[in-house]
Amino acid sequence: MGDAFDGFTLGAGFSVIEPDRHRPGSFTLVVDGTPQSHVDLEDPTHLAFEYIRRIGHAIDLLPPGPITALHLGAGALTLPRYVAATRPGSRQQVVELERELVDQVREALPFPRGASIRVRYGDAREVLEKLPQGLRGTVDLAVVDVFSGARTPAHVTSLEFHREVAEFLSPTGIVAMNVADGAGLAFARGQAATLQSVLPSVAAVADTGMLKGRRFGNIVLLGSPTDLPIAEMPRRYSSDPMPAKVVHGAELRAFTAGAPIVTDATAVPSPEPNRSVFGG
Numbered sequence: 001m002g003d004a005f006d007g008f009t010l011g012a013g014f015s016v017i018e019p020d021r022h023r024p025g026s027f028t029l030v031v032d033g034t035p036q037s038h039v040d041l042e043d044p045t046h047l048a049f050e051y052i053r054r055i056g057h058a059i060d061l062l063p064p065g066p067i068t069a070l071h072l073g074a075g076a077l078t079l080p081r082y083v084a085a086t087r088p089g090s091r092q093q094v095v096e097l098e099r100e101l102v103d104q105v106r107e108a109l110p111f112p113r114g115a116s117i118r119v120r121y122g123d124a125r126e127v128l129e130k131l132p133q134g135l136r137g138t139v140d141l142a143v144v145d146v147f148s149g150a151r152t153p154a155h156v157t158s159l160e161f162h163r164e165v166a167e168f169l170s171p172t173g174i175v176a177m178n179v180a181d182g183a184g185l186a187f188a189r190g191q192a193a194t195l196q197s198v199l200p201s202v203a204a205v206a207d208t209g210m211l212k213g214r215r216f217g218n219i220v221l222l223g224s225p226t227d228l229p230i231a232e233m234p235r236r237y238s239s240d241p242m243p244a245k246v247v248h249g250a251e252l253r254a255f256t257a258g259a260p261i262v263t264d265a266t267a268v269p270s271p272e273p274n275r276s277v278f279g280g
Contacts, residue, residue, distance in 0.1 A: 015101055017076070017108045023048075027109060029076040031101075034150040034273075037075035039109050044081040050242045051218035052078055054205045055176045057236050058222055059083060059141060061229045062174065066090040067140035070131075070168055072124040072156070074098075076105045077117065079143055084115035093135070094119045095127045124156055128164050139168040144177040152180065154267040157191060161264075162198045166225070175199070175223045180270050182216035187270050189259035192221055192252065197261050199223035203230065203248040204255065205237055211245060211255075216273045 014033075020026035025042035028035050038048035047053045059067075059082065066089035071080055074096035083090050092115075096102050099121045111117055120127050124146050142165055146156045155161065165175055177195065181188040188204075196202045204211070206219040222228055230248055237244040247255055260266065 015098075015104060017104065020048075027076070029105065031147075032149045034147075036147065037078045039076045039078055039081065041109060044078075044085040044112065047078065047082065049078075050207070050244075051178050051220050053240060053242055054220040054237065054244055055079060055143060055178070056082055057233075057240070058174055058176050058220075059086070061232060061236070062140055063172070068135075068138050068170070069093070069141040069143070070135070070139045071095065071143045071145070072128075072165070073143070073145040073147060074102055074105070074119065075145065076109055077102075077111065079145075080115070080117050081112060083141070084112050084117065088114075090116065092117045093131065095124050096121060097123055125161055125164065128168075131168070136168050138170050140170055140173045142168055142173065142175040144175065147180075148269075150180070150273050152270040154269045155264070157187075157194075157270070158262050158264045158267040159194050159197060162195055166198050166223075169225055172226050173224060174228070175221075177221040177223075179219045179221055180217070180273070181219065182271050182273065183213050185211075185213045185219075186259070187268075188219045189256050190262045192219075193256040193259040194262045195221050195223045196252070196256060199225060201226060201228045202252060203228055203233065203246055204252060205233075205244050205246055207242070207244050211247065216271075 015031045018028050018030055020028060026040040029037040040046040047056045066087050069083050069092040071094045074094050080092050080094055102119055146152055179188045179191050192204055202223045204219050204221055210217040233246045237246055
């Protein structure tokens with residue numbers, strides 16, 4: 001396992017799984033030069049990427065026990081593995097456009113034994129409409145991490161899309177969105193404003209440098225039909241080895257001030273990062 005697993009061309013680019021030189025038993029999925037996922041086969045609770053760690057904390061803040069999870073965007077299924085390890089008995093649905101990508105991941109990085117993970121193939125928004133009606137209103141965790149290469153497609157950034165996702169949430173469910181943006185944070189601010197128009201409780205989580213628009217990176221948006229566990233979040237995120245700030249309430253309203261709500265008619269893809277972001 002010292003060499004990279006054979007890569008091949010996907011609709012979103014060239015895909016390869018590379019061993020982590022610094023952590024035996026761990027691998028990184030790279031698509032079109034962009035690191036997409038990191039998996040530790042020996043310890044699936046180890047989350048390497050900053051934004052994945054932040055979603056992991058949100059998962060940990062859910063009430064104890066098994067959950068129903070919906071993941072839009074598969075990558076190497078890092079978070080489904082995490083849920084399976086930390087909340088045995090959870091039911092999980094994963095939606096991924098690229099069947100070949102999942103086949104590659106399953107061959108090189110097998111799913112945990114006994115995990116209830118069902119993968120559905122197709123465009124995230126189209127598959128949402130085809131999911132079982134019984135799933136609506138029952139999802140404890142919805143993760144939106146949809147990328148085509150290094151960018152989020154426009155049609156999964158709009159008010160109409162966010163409303164569709166929100167329909168699946170249970171009354172206490174949480175949606176966690178990975179938003180990639182750069183200087184000025186116009187895209188992230190628009191996504192936060194749009195999510196605020198759909199769900200009553202919303203927070204943004206990122207490091208302070210990212211929140212000031214100093215670099216390209218990721219902001220995790222969290223939303224819920226009920227109050228997020230705001231009181232518990234700052235300590236949890238600030239004490240992480242990759243510390244982050246939780247922005248909510250008046251501070252989040254100031255962050256989104258003047259940002260237009262994104263609709264199907266106005267939606268655009270997320271900005272494309274400079275290749276130097278990933279060492280290219």
